[in-house]
Amino acid sequence: MxxxxxxxxxxxxxxxxxxxxxxxxxxxxxxxxxxLISHNPVPVAERTQEVLEDYDFKLVDAKGNRANLMDYKGEVVFINFWATWCPPCVAEMPDLQLLYNAYGQKVTFLFIARDKEERVSNFLVKKNYDLPVYFEAGFTPKSLYSGALPTTFIIGKEGNIVVAETGAADWNDESIHQLLEKLLKKE
Structure with missing residues (x-):
């Protein structure tokens, strides 16, 4: 035939x-x-920025250390929800590592994995990432909840959600560096 x-x-x-x-x-x-198709994240317009009211967000890392978003109230906080099985999440990880390398001492980074601990640990070791990864140990505040991955929030010192981005983005872009610098300078 x-x-x-x-x-x-x-x-x-x-x-x-x-x-x-x-x-x-x-x-x-x-x-x-x-x-290839990741884009530059865009800040939320100031007049439409939501203020995070509920900072009670319990987290735990792979070693069992507990944290709460409440501990970081008044700081610039970068929150990224991700998973190893999510191609857009994995795609933006190299840029997130570079951003963390540049601002890890100035900005609070919370990488929240919605995945199994073992898979996350293996992924971080294999890729040589040293990001501060947490797992949810309580309910996610309504203002930060999204069913989509990856989802990233940048919260200013006064509690404004300055960036709320879903999907793969270029987090090491100069515009993000400038935004973080501006947020860090605010009193």
Whole structure:
């Protein structure tokens, strides 16, 4: 039985789609694609910025150390919700590591994994990331809840949610550096 040209094309397309959706090769292709299409995050307009009222957000790290967002009230806080199984999350991790390297001593970073601890630990070791990762140990405040991953918030010293971004973004962009510097200077 000899296949027609259109049948060969259809089989090839089906095989490529199967590779993309059902194999690790597909996961890496999705990560690469998300890195290509990531955008610069845009601050929320000042007049529409929500003020975070509920700072009671309990967290725990992989070593069992507890933290609460309340501990960081009055500071500039960068919160990123992510998971290892999420291609857009994995795509933005290199930029997040660079941003953390630059501002980790000035800004409070909370990388909140919605994933299994073991998978997160293995991922961080494999990629050589040293991000401060936490897991939720209580209810997420309504203002910070999103069913989508990745979701990132930047909260100013006065509690304003200055950035609320969903999807892969270029977090090491100069505009984010300038925004963080501006927020850090505010009294």
């Amino acid at each position: 000899k296949l027609k040209k259109t049948q060969l094309v259809n089989i090839t397309i089906i095989l490529l789609l199967a590779l993309y959706f059902f194999t690790p090769i597909g996961f890496h292709a999705k990560v690469y694609l998300n890195r």
